[in-house]
Amino acid sequence: MDKEEVIVAKKLYKSFDKNHILRGIDLVLHKGENLGVVGKSGIGKSVLIKCIVRLIEPDAGEIDVLGTNVLECNSNELNELRKKVGYLFQGGALYDSMSVRENLFFPIRRTQFRDKKLDTEELIERSLRSVGLLDAIDKMPSELSGGMKKRIALARTLILKPEIILYDEPTTGLDAVTSGEISELILKIREEYNTAAIIITHDMKCAKIATDSIKIMDEGIFKVVGTYDELSRNEEKEVRDYFI
Ligand SMILES: Nc1ncnc2c1ncn2[C@@H]1O[C@H](COP(=O)(O)OP(=O)(O)OP(=O)(O)O)[C@@H](O)[C@H]1O
Ligand SMILES: [Mg+2]
Numbered sequence: 001m002d003k004e005e006v007i008v009a010k011k012l013y014k015s016f017d018k019n020h021i022l023r024g025i026d027l028v029l030h031k032g033e034n035l036g037v038v039g040k041s042g043i044g045k046s047v048l049i050k051c052i053v054r055l056i057e058p059d060a061g062e063i064d065v066l067g068t069n070v071l072e073c074n075s076n077e078l079n080e081l082r083k084k085v086g087y088l089f090q091g092g093a094l095y096d097s098m099s100v101r102e103n104l105f106f107p108i109r110r111t112q113f114r115d116k117k118l119d120t121e122e123l124i125e126r127s128l129r130s131v132g133l134l135d136a137i138d139k140m141p142s143e144l145s146g147g148m149k150k151r152i153a154l155a156r157t158l159i160l161k162p163e164i165i166l167y168d169e170p171t172t173g174l175d176a177v178t179s180g181e182i183s184e185l186i187l188k189i190r191e192e193y194n195t196a197a198i199i200i201t202h203d204m205k206c207a208k209i210a211t212d213s214i215k216i217m218d219e220g221i222f223k224v225v226g227t228y229d230e231l232s233r234n235e236e237k238e239v240r241d242y243f244i
Contacts (some may be wrong), residue, residue, distance in 0.1 A: 003030040005064075006164055006196045007052060012061035013046055013187040021047050028163070034186065036211030036228075037200045038242055042172065043217050044088055051165045053085055053200075054078060066163060083111050086162035089155055090169045090212075092213025094141040101137050104128070104156050115158050127155040130192060131185060147178035151228045154185070154208050158193060165189070171206045183209035204243050206226075218240065 007029035014022040021044035025071040036047050050056040052063055057158050070079050094103050104124045107113065115123055128134040131151040131193055133182045141149060150170060157165060170186065171179035183206040189195060190208055207214055215222040216231070216239065224231065224239050232243035 002204060003032065005029070006031050006066055007198075008064045009052060009061075010062040012048070012051055012063070013059045014044070014051060014056065020220060022051065022061075024061075025217070025221045027052075027215075027222070029198060031196055032194070033192070033213075034096070034190060034197045034199060034211045036207045036214035037198060037217060038202065038204075038207060038214060039217030041202075044220065046168055048217070049168060049198055049200065052166065053082055053087060055087075055144055056090045062144075062191055079111065083113065083160050084163045086157035086160065086165040086195075088157050088165065088167045088170055090172070092147055092151055094144075095155070096141050098141075099137075100128070100133075100139050100141075100144075100152055103141070103152065104147055104159050105155060107159055115161070125209060128152075130158055130189060131155045147174050147182065148175065150182055151185070154182075154189070159190065161193060163195060165195050167197060167199040167201075169200055169202065171201065173205045176205065179203055180209065182206070186210040 005028055007027065009027040011024045011026065012022045013024060025048060041046055047056055051058045052065065065081060066084055068220055073081060075207055101124055104127060105120065108120055108123065118126060125134060128137055131154050133151050136144065136148060136152065140244060144152065171182050174182065186199065190197065199210055211228065213225060213227050218225040231239055234240055
């Protein structure tokens, strides 16, 4: 039997004026799966995952996330759903005027999140431990390196114990070694939190380490699908070129 589906998006369309970004794209994410999405800059990767959590309203299509029909949710239902879907934004901005602890407390307060076992401080500490940065709890963002900021942004995503994580360029702007560490961390988080994830990336090392399979987006749909090894040996030069 197929593994349980946690995201099913069908025939999604989205245009901005005459700029037709999504043109009938389909996407299925299974429980426990790490799915990579690659494609040229501006092709619509971020738009796609924003549609999945309705930060952008698609023009047409169907989206089911964890058994909920996303396009028919009211705002309460949408808030409930977004607690289960962590979103690591491209750029991953922290609130500069807040300490790491306050940054992590923010989603707990906003969503009135309660955990059965852990109190707020324990939740914050658990998340920071998961990304290896418990020591940074009282630091301000300005005191953190780029790689540390990414980890803290990830800890902030983990705090609500999401079932799905949408990573938008988790390693952009980092050196190769730090990118590798973040990619390994994505795998570790899947084990620890039992998540499924969509990982948008330009970083082929990240795709190789962190994904089970990769979809290449072009002209508003997924054109090619395969594992890293399959795609890097694809007969089309255009496909192989992503892997150079
Ligand atoms: N809110 C918006 N209003 C108008 N146009 C938008 C909006 N959001 C995105 N776009 C346009 O949609 C296209 C796709 O953008 P998107 O951010 O999804 O690209 P991307 O594939 O994530 O690129 P990158 O790899 O550079 O992050 C771009 O042309 C962008 O200008
Ligand atoms: Mg993007």
